Amino acid sequence: MSADAIVEVKEVGKTYDGGVEALTGVSLGLPRGRLSTLLGPSGCGKTTLLKIIAGLIPPSSGEVWVKGKKVDGPGPERAFVFQDFALLPWANVLRNVAFGLELRGTPKEQRFEVARKQIAEVGLSSFESSYPHQLSGGMRQRVGLARALAVDADIILMDEPFSSVDEQTRRKFQEELLELLRHKQKTVIFVTHSIEEAAYLSDQIVLLSPRPGTVSKIIHPNIDRGGRDPDEIRRDKNYLDVVDEIWQILKQYI
């Protein structure tokens, strides 16, 4: 396992109460400051693995270590972006973004100041007092991302964050995510079932095979993204090769 892995997953298995085995013998390291993707067909336990890393679900066997400490629940160094956004419907954007800090007891002025900054970073400044139902799916997910950034965690866990937004928004959001992360020293663990999304975003792709979920291959796409136009990246030979390589592997699980 590489020395600078900020998250280490050691022989993790998960069997649900009904006897369904979701994960078995999963071991991997997730490098600090990089974007890693957990990719696989539905039923491969990728969301389960992410929630085990988050400390939301206890593993049945094995251990997860984050920053040299064993995980036994959620922690301040990890933030989560939910597939269904998980925003408070009765709270406006400002309170939603500040909610993580509210739970930690940060004084109102202070947490709103942080929240305003994050809202500006995700481009929603004029929507601070809007409610979630007044926003589009893409905007709601920006609120979810801003909330995760506001608590200033080192690790951001994202559970299929773009799966409920339309394709145009999705592409724009992916580009913005890369742009946003370029300047921050964040480790991102990203769950997706989209091969293109994984290849486009990731420094490391963990391919999971289904029933029970286990690591089938780890790919390090060597795509040069530095200052390049997104469309150029999508025509890059390395990018296309990675997409093809993943497809050849995933094909056999269908």
Next chain:
Amino acid sequence: MEQRSRIASPVVWQLLSFALFFGLWEVAGRWPISFAFPPFSKTFMALLRMIADGSLPKAYLSTLQPLVIGIFLCSIAGIGFGIGMGLSRAIEWFSLPIFIVLQAAPMAAMIPLITYMYGIGLTSKVLAVVVLAAPVIVMNSYKGIRNTNPSLIQMCRVFLGTRRQEVIKIILPHAAALIFAGLRLGLAMGFIGIVIAELLITPTGIGDLITYHSSVADYPEMFAAIASIIVLAALTIHALERLERKLFPPEIRGS
């Protein structure tokens, strides 16, 4: 087509519906279907007389007392109990079956038993209200708590919320709309309870007016008393429903 539908607003249709109803009542009363069935006009005049001579306001003072006390007790204990059932598996385990049975049972059948145990005073009437109103209030509070979006609870936990914060900041605001709806339904049941109590236990208040005027064959007065409680209950419940929609518009509700 569009022109025509614009002329008839919902309010116009509602008023027309009332006018048609009262018109039919008037015709049926004059037919006459039965000597004990007065037309609308006579009933309405009797209603005005009873307001003027103070007998109707006085009756309502005594009818509303056990209703208000009963609903007040239910809203404290019933909501508290429902929330407890929603939050604690242990409380749920021993009390959910009871409330499921209570909600389905014809609770009015218990009123003779209440009279037997608690006599004919205020206590019995309050109890009659409680027995009818409590199940729906408890069950709605319980369901409100239980229906909390699991994703919001995970969100609270992942951002390091304590169980206390989870209850106060997520679960209770989420359940508020259903709890309020439970109170509204409970009040509707309470109206039924208080009328049954006043007819079956001891004739007081509006129950007394109905019983008395029927015994001396003042049928317009009797119908005016019946109609007045129906109107009062309908208007109160309707007002609460509007308040509910204002306080908890569907888009900011949790589910």
